[in-house]
Amino acid sequence: MTERVVEVPEPGLRSEPMLINLGPQHPATHGVLRLLCELDGETVLKVTPDIGFLHTSFEKLGEYRTWNQIIPLTDRMDYLAPLIYNCVYVMAVEKLMGLEVTERCKVVRVLLMEMDRIFSHLLWLGTTAIDVGAFTPFLYAFQERERIYQLHEAYTGARITTSATRIGGMMADFPEGWTDSLRNFVETFPKTLDEIESLLTTNGIHLGRTLDIGVISGEDALNHGFTGPNLRASGVDYDIRKDNPYYDYETYDFDVPIGENGDCYDRYLVRMEEMRQSLRILEQALERLPDGPINVSDPRVSLPSKTDCMNDMESMIHHFKLITEGIRVPAGDCYFAVEGSKGELGMYVVSDGGEKPVRWRIRPPSFVNLSVIAKLAEGHLVSDLIMINASLDIVLGEIDR
Amino acid sequence: MDESGSAFDAVEQGPGVSDSPAGTPRGGDGDPAGHPSVTALQGRFGATVLHHEVQAGDQHVVFVDAANNRTVLEWLRDDPEQRYDLLVDVTAVDYGGGNPIQIVYQLWSVGRKRALRVKCELPIDGLSIDSVVPLWKTADWLEREVYDLFGVDFRDHPDLRRILMPQNYAEGHPLRKDFPLRGRFSRAEQTRRALSQDYHDDYTADALEVGGAPGLAPPEPAGSTDEPEDTP
Numbered sequence: 001m002t003e004r005v006v007e008v009p010e011p012g013l014r015s016e017p018m019l020i021n022l023g024p025q026h027p028a029t030h031g032v033l034r035l036l037c038e039l040d041g042e043t044v045l046k047v048t049p050d051i052g053f054l055h056t057s058f059e060k061l062g063e064y065r066t067w068n069q070i071i072p073l074t075d076r077m078d079y080l081a082p083l084i085y086n087c088v089y090v091m092a093v094e095k096l097m098g099l100e101v102t103e104r105c106k107v108v109r110v111l112l113m114e115m116d117r118i119f120s121h122l123l124w125l126g127t128t129a130i131d132v133g134a135f136t137p138f139l140y141a142f143q144e145r146e147r148i149y150q151l152h153e154a155y156t157g158a159r160i161t162t163s164a165t166r167i168g169g170m171m172a173d174f175p176e177g178w179t180d181s182l183r184n185f186v187e188t189f190p191k192t193l194d195e196i197e198s199l200l201t202t203n204g205i206h207l208g209r210t211l212d213i214g215v216i217s218g219e220d221a222l223n224h225g226f227t228g229p230n231l232r233a234s235g236v237d238y239d240i241r242k243d244n245p246y247y248d249y250e251t252y253d254f255d256v257p258i259g260e261n262g263d264c265y266d267r268y269l270v271r272m273e274e275m276r277q278s279l280r281i282l283e284q285a286l287e288r289l290p291d292g293p294i295n296v297s298d299p300r301v302s303l304p305s306k307t308d309c310m311n312d313m314e315s316m317i318h319h320f321k322l323i324t325e326g327i328r329v330p331a332g333d334c335y336f337a338v339e340g341s342k343g344e345l346g347m348y349v350v351s352d353g354g355e356k357p358v359r360w361r362i363r364p365p366s367f368v369n370l371s372v373i374a375k376l377a378e379g380h381l382v383s384d385l386i387m388i389n390a391s392l393d394i395v396l397g398e399i400d401r
Numbered sequence: 402m403d404e405s406g407s408a409f410d411a412v413e414q415g416p417g418v419s420d421s422p423a424g425t426p427r428g429g430d431g432d433p434a435g436h437p438s439v440t441a442l443q444g445r446f447g448a449t450v451l452h453h454e455v456q457a458g459d460q461h462v463v464f465v466d467a468a469n470n471r472t473v474l475e476w477l478r479d480d481p482e483q484r485y486d487l488l489v490d491v492t493a494v495d496y497g498g499g500n501p502i503q504i505v506y507q508l509w510s511v512g513r514k515r516a517l518r519v520k521c522e523l524p525i526d527g528l529s530i531d532s533v534v535p536l537w538k539t540a541d542w543l544e545r546e547v548y549d550l551f552g553v554d555f556r557d558h559p560d561l562r563r564i565l566m567p568q569n570y571a572e573g574h575p576l577r578k579d580f581p582l583r584g585r586f587s588r589a590e591q592t593r594r595a596l597s598q599d600y601h602d603d604y605t606a607d608a609l610e611v612g613g614a615p616g617l618a619p620p621e622p623a624g625s626t627d628e629p630e631d632t633p
Binding site: 017018019036038048050051052055057059060061064095096098222223224225227236237238243244332333334335336337344346348350352358359361363367368371372375400401 | 456457458460462486487488489492494495496497505507511514516518537539542543546563564565566567575576580582603604605611
């Protein structure tokens with residue numbers, strides 16, 4: 001048999017940059033995000049994020065609402081960690097009013113915020129794993145998330161739109177048996193976390209997809225405004241819970257995981273460890289949860305009891321004015337930030353002494369984190385762009401506000 | 402129609418400022434000794450530091466002459482005693498009633514664990530200030546947002562475009578106090594504009610150069626099929 005030779009003509013390949021729209025409707029963008037990519041083959045030359053598809057003008061709406069009516073707007077921004085947003089808003093207003101909440105309320109809010117940190121990190125974990133082709137961790141993560149959903153529902157009556165806080169306290173105390181359910185979660189969750197970690201942390205495919213992808217140095221990360229796990233993965237030790245503590249975080253015993261390389265893998269490791277540290281905080285908070293009232297008894301914010309309203313005129317008028325006019329916040333401005341699940345989550349509230357804010361501003365961690373994607377993705381492959389986007393842990397509801 | 406007005410008037414008119422005193426409210430002078438950066442700033446820049454106040458118990462606010470914002474902020478970032486390396490936030494506040502618009506810089510020093518708020522006031526008919534993007538890259542999107550929602554022009558900003566509102570949004574700057582909640586145009590006009598959007602507006606100029614104008618003939622006669630699909 002003679003060998004057949006086929007002459008293959010040299011292909012007349014043209015090479016020129018290509019423009020591709022990733023999103024706005026694409027599952028890998030984790031929301032309604034449009035990435036305008038200039039590509040050379042599969043290599044990303046330039047990414048221009050286009051946001052605003054979910055713009056709801058929460059900040060403008062807030063100027064038409066009384067101080068307490070803003071709370072439902074806050075959880076609709078980050079539907080992945082609604083309770084953190086509920087808490088930080090009222091904490092900012094309380095600071096402006098010079099209002100000290102009760103000891104029980106402080107511990108309750110710490111519990112809720114740490115629970116929602118895990119809640120948010122689990123969604124990040126599941127969806128990021130899917131983005132690199134691992135489907136199983138997604139199922140594990142969402143099974144655990146469902147348990148936190150149920151805790152949300154048992155306490156607030158809603159799974160996502162919790163609106164659980166009020167200025168000066170909470171909408172209600174925990175229902176009976178709620179802390180036991182949470183304790184049960186805290187005890188059993190580490191086992192699932194170990195299982196998920198055994199699937200990803202040393203998995204060759206996962207390592208190949210995340211090691212040395214989207215690297216940013218600590219100095220650059222600070223200059224670009226990274227905060228939260230993204231900043232700490234680059235080796236900068238900045239956690240508001242440690243550096244500017246609120247609600248007695250300095251008395252809780254927990255570590256802040258710090259990465260070294262600032263790549264996708266370090267961002268993964270930092271978040272995994274943060275969930276374990278949040279569990280430690282939850283354990284201690286459950287241990288120290290004091291008895292006592294959950295709401296302050298300050299006439300500026302708290303309603304008189306129903307009995308008082310029925311029996312004396314002043315209480316009746318007081319109740320009427322608080323309900324119809326809303327509470328009044330002294331003139332001034334206040335910036336208050338907590339360590340949110342995605343970074344520094346701040347609220348900047350400006351009052352002129354009235355019952356509505358002059359300005360209510362959210363310092364959005366995802367918004368600032370996403371702005372770095374153009375720098376991170378340059379020179380990587382399109383598939384790495386997906387991984388980089390996932391590793392930033394963004395939520396579009398808060399980016400677009 | 403009833404002349405006395407309804408609860409929806411505010412929606413049409415824009416939010417009123419409740420019981421506001423004339424002029425932008427300012428707190429009394431704070432004690433600068435409470436914050437080392439404030440005394441240092443006053444010593445270094447003198448009259449450029451217009452005012453200092455303490456808000457919400459322990460938050461120090463420094464009002465700086467808007468013409469020198471970048472000089473002051475650069476010094477705050479680079480001086481070894483200050484080192485405000487994290488620009489947490491850039492935003493603006495409009496008090497309404499023709500009062501100046503405040504630009505608010507929220508700073509944090511990671512090393513010294515210290516916060517400082519710097520404000521610059523811009524008259525409503527002169528909304529222009531130096532961009533701080535050369536100092537902190539964070540400011541890129543944050544200043545775009547202030548431009549988009551307040552109409553403040555940031556000089557030397559590398560890419561000052563709208564960011565949350567559509568690029569061809571023609572109703573103004575929504576977070577200004579005189580902007581009504583429902584927008585300036587009628588519903589019919591808003592719908593008409595939404596339906597007749599030109600998707601070219603959704604591409605940056607250099608993106609159009611790379612991809613060719615979408616939906617139009619390719620830039621080169623080489624029979625390029627690379628232009629992206631039209632996704633309005």
